[in-house]
Amino acid sequence: MADYDLNDDDPPSSAFSLRGFLIHDWPYLVMLALALFGVAYTNFARQTMTGYWITLAPLYGLICVITRWHASNEAKYHFRLIVTQSFHWGAVLFAMYLVFVADVKQMMNEMASSLMVLTILALGTFTAGVHIAALRVCLVGLVLGIGVPAIAWFEESSLFVALVGFVLLGLVALFFVIERRRTRKPSSI
Numbered sequence: 001m002a003d004y005d006l007n008d009d010d011p012p013s014s015a016f017s018l019r020g021f022l023i024h025d026w027p028y029l030v031m032l033a034l035a036l037f038g039v040a041y042t043n044f045a046r047q048t049m050t051g052y053w054i055t056l057a058p059l060y061g062l063i064c065v066i067t068r069w070h071a072s073n074e075a076k077y078h079f080r081l082i083v084t085q086s087f088h089w090g091a092v093l094f095a096m097y098l099v100f101v102a103d104v105k106q107m108m109n110e111m112a113s114s115l116m117v118l119t120i121l122a123l124g125t126f127t128a129g130v131h132i133a134a135l136r137v138c139l140v141g142l143v144l145g146i147g148v149p150a151i152a153w154f155e156e157s158s159l160f161v162a163l164v165g166f167v168l169l170g171l172v173a174l175f176f177v178i179e180r181r182r183t184r185k186p187s188s189i
Contacts (some may be wrong), residue, residue: 019179028136031125034059035118040162042114052153053117054093059088060125068132084131093126113182119145130173 032186038052065085069078098104108116126141 011136025136027067027141030062031063031137031140032143035121039114049114050117052122053114054096057089057093057096057121057124060121061085061128064089064132064134064137067134067137081132082171085128086126088131089124095120095124114182123161 033057036050038056042049042050065081068081071077097118099108099113099120119184120140122145124141125144126138129135129137129139129141
């Protein structure tokens with residue numbers, strides 16, 4: 001159930017570096033960043049971004065297919081992967097569409113409908129990870145389902161999201177500094 005295989009050509013010291021992490025896990029970071037942007041913009045602009053959320057679902061499906069494509073070289077596996085993910089994300093899109101139907105939309109304000117669509121996207125992401133046996137996709141779904149709506153419920157959430165962004169940026173810079181210092185020191189065996 002591994003999400004990716006480590007490249008044996010890389011030296012062992014770089015296998016767990018920040019650079020290696022970013023190279024191997026960029027699809028999952030993109031998924032989280034896009035969802036976080038959608039929540040932050042919705043909170044800031046106070047309007048529903050129907051098109052954005054509906055566009056995100058097929059993009060997530062494409063990322064799921066890309067991340068598991070290398071699992072097999074068989075055409076039968078690739079065809080099955082594409083078909084199952086198409087049906088899965090089509091069902092997620094249909095559920096999102098139902099939230100934006102006029103009768104349902106009148107029952108909720110923009111923020112509630114955006115959170116409902118985000119919850120559907122999170123559930124779809126989690127179950128897609130289960131279908132393709134990708135733990136990292138499941139984790140993205142869990143973070144979306146638990147973390148992002150929690151951020152959205154804060155009163156000053158756009159400021160909170162900016163603060164979280166700055167903290168994450170600081171952590172990435174700290175990891176770069178630590179990694180650079182680690183590679184400069186001669187290794188003693």
